[in-house]
Amino acid sequence: MKSLATCLLFSLAFLLAHTGCEMHPASQTVPGYAEKMKEKEANAKKDAAIGETTDPAAPGYFPAKAE
Secondary structure (H helix, E strand, O other): OHHHHHHHHHHHHHHHHOOOOOOOOHHHHOOOHHHHHHHHHHHHHHHHHOOOOOOOOOOOOOOOOOO
């Protein structure tokens, strides 16, 4: 009888230990998340379209070649 109770107790503990909640993506659970991500992507695309400027008076890191 003790072994049956112990077996049931361990089985119950095992089942309860392996139950959990489902993970849902933030786009489904967080209000306004999809809109924020669309805005963020639009800003990233806009920033990517802007070229980087170079400094015409950049310091010389490498010495001039000796001929």
